[in-house]
Amino acid sequence: MKLRLVALLIALTTSGAAAQPVVLRGRVYTTNGVPVAGANVFVVGSLDGALTDSVGAFRFSAPRSASLTLAIRRLGFRDRQIDIVNPARELDVILEPEASRVAAMNVQASRYVAGDEAGAALTPLEIVTIPGTAADVNRAIQSLPGVQQVDEGTGLFVRGGDFTETRVFLNEGLLLTPAQIQSPAGTFVGTLDPFLLDGVYFTSGGFGARYGDALSAIALLNTRSRPTRPELTVSTGLAAIGANVALPGPGGTSLALVADRNDLTPVLRLNGSPRQFSTPPRGADRTMSLHWDYRPTAKLSLFATEQTGRVAALNTTPSVSDTFATAGRERAVVLSWRDVVGRFSPGIVLSSSAIRRTESFGSYELAQPQRLEQGVMTLDVALGDRVVGRVGGETGRLASHIDGSVPASGADQRPGSRVRLFEVDETRRHRATFAELDVRPTEASHAVIGFRRDWSASGEGATLDPRASGNLRVRELLTVTGALGVYHQTVDPLLETLAAAGASLPSMRAGHAIVGVQIGESTPMLRVEAYHKRYSDLAAQSRDFITIGGGSGTAGGVDVMARAPQVAGVSTRLVYSYVRSVRTDPNSGALARAPFDVPHNITSVFSRSFARFISTSASFRYASGRPYTPVIGATRSPDSPTWIPRYGAPNSERLPAFARVDFSASWYRPLASHGQFVAYVAVTNVLDRSNVYVRQYTADYTSAYDVRSIFNRAVYFGGVLTLTGN
Amino acid sequence: MHMRLLVSTMILFAAQAVRAQSADVAPPQAKLADSLRLSIEAAADASDVDAADAAAALAERAVALYPNDAMLRHYRAYALYRAGTMVFGRFGSGRARPYFDKARDVLEQLVEKPTIPESYALLASVYGMQIATAKIQMLAGMRLGSKSNSMMERAVTAGPNNPRVWVMRGIGALNTPSTFGGGLDKAEAHLKHAIELFATDKPEAPLPAWGLADAHVWLGQVYARQKKRDAARAEFEAARDLQPRNAWITLTLLPSLDKLP
Numbered sequence: 001m002k003l004r005l006v007a008l009l010i011a012l013t014t015s016g017a018a019a020q021p022v023v024l025r026g027r028v029y030t031t032n033g034v035p036v037a038g039a040n041v042f043v044v045g046s047l048d049g050a051l052t053d054s055v056g057a058f059r060f061s062a063p064r065s066a067s068l069t070l071a072i073r074r075l076g077f078r079d080r081q082i083d084i085v086n087p088a089r090e091l092d093v094i095l096e097p098e099a100s101r102v103a104a105m106n107v108q109a110s111r112y113v114a115g116d117e118a119g120a121a122l123t124p125l126e127i128v129t130i131p132g133t134a135a136d137v138n139r140a141i142q143s144l145p146g147v148q149q150v151d152e153g154t155g156l157f158v159r160g161g162d163f164t165e166t167r168v169f170l171n172e173g174l175l176l177t178p179a180q181i182q183s184p185a186g187t188f189v190g191t192l193d194p195f196l197l198d199g200v201y202f203t204s205g206g207f208g209a210r211y212g213d214a215l216s217a218i219a220l221l222n223t224r225s226r227p228t229r230p231e232l233t234v235s236t237g238l239a240a241i242g243a244n245v246a247l248p249g250p251g252g253t254s255l256a257l258v259a260d261r262n263d264l265t266p267v268l269r270l271n272g273s274p275r276q277f278s279t280p281p282r283g284a285d286r287t288m289s290l291h292w293d294y295r296p297t298a299k300l301s302l303f304a305t306e307q308t309g310r311v312a313a314l315n316t317t318p319s320v321s322d323t324f325a326t327a328g329r330e331r332a333v334v335l336s337w338r339d340v341v342g343r344f345s346p347g348i349v350l351s352s353s354a355i356r357r358t359e360s361f362g363s364y365e366l367a368q369p370q371r372l373e374q375g376v377m378t379l380d381v382a383l384g385d386r387v388v389g390r391v392g393g394e395t396g397r398l399a400s401h402i403d404g405s406v407p408a409s410g411a412d413q414r415p416g417s418r419v420r421l422f423e424v425d426e427t428r429r430h431r432a433t434f435a436e437l438d439v440r441p442t443e444a445s446h447a448v449i450g451f452r453r454d455w456s457a458s459g460e461g462a463t464l465d466p467r468a469s470g471n472l473r474v475r476e477l478l479t480v481t482g483a484l485g486v487y488h489q490t491v492d493p494l495l496e497t498l499a500a501a502g503a504s505l506p507s508m509r510a511g512h513a514i515v516g517v518q519i520g521e522s523t524p525m526l527r528v529e530a531y532h533k534r535y536s537d538l539a540a541q542s543r544d545f546i547t548i549g550g551g552s553g554t555a556g557g558v559d560v561m562a563r564a565p566q567v568a569g570v571s572t573r574l575v576y577s578y579v580r581s582v583r584t585d586p587n588s589g590a591l592a593r594a595p596f597d598v599p600h601n602i603t604s605v606f607s608r609s610f611a612r613f614i615s616t617s618a619s620f621r622y623a624s625g626r627p628y629t630p631v632i633g634a635t636r637s638p639d640s641p642t643w644i645p646r647y648g649a650p651n652s653e654r655l656p657a658f659a660r661v662d663f664s665a666s667w668y669r670p671l672a673s674h675g676q677f678v679a680y681v682a683v684t685n686v687l688d689r690s691n692v693y694v695r696q697y698t699a700d701y702t703s704a705y706d707v708r709s710i711f712n713r714a715v716y717f718g719g720v721l722t723l724t725g726n
Numbered sequence: 727m728h729m730r731l732l733v734s735t736m737i738l739f740a741a742q743a744v745r746a747q748s749a750d751v752a753p754p755q756a757k758l759a760d761s762l763r764l765s766i767e768a769a770a771d772a773s774d775v776d777a778a779d780a781a782a783a784l785a786e787r788a789v790a791l792y793p794n795d796a797m798l799r800h801y802r803a804y805a806l807y808r809a810g811t812m813v814f815g816r817f818g819s820g821r822a823r824p825y826f827d828k829a830r831d832v833l834e835q836l837v838e839k840p841t842i843p844e845s846y847a848l849l850a851s852v853y854g855m856q857i858a859t860a861k862i863q864m865l866a867g868m869r870l871g872s873k874s875n876s877m878m879e880r881a882v883t884a885g886p887n888n889p890r891v892w893v894m895r896g897i898g899a900l901n902t903p904s905t906f907g908g909g910l911d912k913a914e915a916h917l918k919h920a921i922e923l924f925a926t927d928k929p930e931a932p933l934p935a936w937g938l939a940d941a942h943v944w945l946g947q948v949y950a951r952q953k954k955r956d957a958a959r960a961e962f963e964a965a966r967d968l969q970p971r972n973a974w975i976t977l978t979l980l981p982s983l984d985k986l987p
Contacts, residue, residue: 040787042787042790046791071790229817250982250985340871345867
């Protein structure tokens, strides 16, 4: 009887405990420490659960049980299950991004994506938060594999090629990529505000037949698609102020306007500079974007941008002291249309890109306006569930002008008082056709085979470029890639005018062969690619400003990119590129190191978040010194007071290696459900290292001196406020 | 005698147990499916994204509890589709895309075996939304366009008199050019046919029962595009009467008619 009573008491106690609910609470984060809102957290085998709130927190009660297993699920992330040992303890749950099967097949030879896609090499957030990139798209692309850190500028020197061999497309329209400022510290080319962009596709070689007139690489910039809610962004920093308004309109229309002004004067005042600027670098951008998505599959957009900039600095050398000044205005307008009509997808892109740059060295002035107009038509046809055919054609016109002038008398700078020393006008027409077959034989394989034929008014006849690339997912997280193709690029029309009389300058040619492997997707991930390029008909300018054609060369190397899992909350991205590039030296005719042969390049980025709303990043960059041709002696000219240098073996010496450490930190504050505020501070060149970019000589060539970085250690700060309507 | 009584009593108890079991086992899933149906429709009526997300989450838990129940799987996909379309309208394609990807995964497994016509039609519509939200719409359109068409044909074959199938067919036709089997006239015909079918549509719980308001909303949009302002207003008002809390109808669609020439 007594035993029965005890058993009954135990049973009652146990059932009482089982009936008493337990409160489960905690937070859900991504691997980067960002709160995950809307995650479904529930007890397995029941309907008890809750969705996480805007800061990733959850709290719900469930019947107490001897064993509780919690499931945590969110679209786009891997499912997780956790056995609850101590229900009273607050849980911190980390969700990893889901490995998408589509993303795996987006891995293509030498192609890197910066955007929202799964498996992207860079996210838009990373573009603006990589320390030292100053939120510049080109500088962010420079942190991708295959891009050499040749100088401090924004030019894209890819796999042993010159920056002029990389083409930039905006919404599929080709942009001019001349140097906006060719300073001793680097080649600066026009780039776009990353906040205007939805995605960046950078291909360091092996690209498809749709893109021509590029010997090395292409960067495709896609502007943001139609906003669905009104949005206002105001940004201000030590040297810039800007505003961005995006307004959705009726019937699938929208309008976005962006205006920015920048002036480095406060930055130079705060941080100092080894240079003396009479006009510190300053500029302004104005951009307008119109969209009309007149039905779900159709997109019609007009994008127009204008950028202006100027700088003037004292150029002091041991032999001479004068002022170097440059001013530029760049405009681009791209009208693009694309629709899907059943099995057909036609598209048209009309683009106009113009740049006007003037440079003055003392009293000498050089003006170089250029204008490129291009039209491209494509038609994609679904030939089956897994086969898409693409045909298209393009036509273009490039008008280039260059003139140099000096004042007619003394320093008279009045309009009309200058004497033109030379003037060249060149207009070149160009047309091309291309065809491609995009085949996905299985879910795990993808191949693109095509050809491209280009006709140019200059050069000799038409060129034919066969191209093929493919990828195969061997295992769940293992993809092998490969590409093979021929690429042509016409010689710059202004360089053509400087060719020796009677010299023929056909289009320059490069053959690309690439093999690669990628293990994993977002994190951890390892990607390795090896490539070989063979050049012919290269044209380059000699020291005497004569364009020499018929050059040859090779480039070969390995690119490695790795993303490591978090260690102590720190995410790591590492990029290493090795290249060996030789080309015919236009002065001696001998094969020598290419001027942009920078064998070792390392970029590593470390990021860590603190207290959910603070994120910090540090980057380290290292590059071998670029090659240069030393002067080994000089003789006095018999009929003038100048000295004639005697050069050593072409590009036989190297400048000291480049190294730099940068740091940035940002504080994020959500503003209810209608906005956010981000404050940031950046310290560039933390170690205050003075890198060398050019080695020059005194007038009599008896001693050499180095041209060094414009900036030492520098601090920059600012904030971005974003308000979103309903 | 005692033995007979014992057997009779056992059979009686067993029958009661079976009845109890069928009342306890089948109904919980059916009740769950029905409550899911009601919560999804409530979210759709009020065009409330948070409520649709909550319904999708509840459906996910329900499918985790009863993984083989076809109706629960259908409602999970339907909740994702409804939430996805609302997220698309409010936040754009990037955030909406995962909803349709997941809905497609669920439905493609579901239609491997014969199922209700709404599941086929829903999958056809999900393919359409995947095209609309794709990063590269032309590729998605070419790959998924034909799949969407053939899945809709399968839905019509399975449920020729199912009004929800005709609603989704009408919406699809509205977004397809006339040269490829769509167009305003086809959309109008399909949606009118759907409204006729709703007159005799008496689905038993937990079968889907939504769609009449949607038919009026989309027919109104067809009329608006045809510049038939009064006809469009009548359809939007009919939809508003059915879903008075739907902000899309009251704040967007009806006021948009004032701008018609």
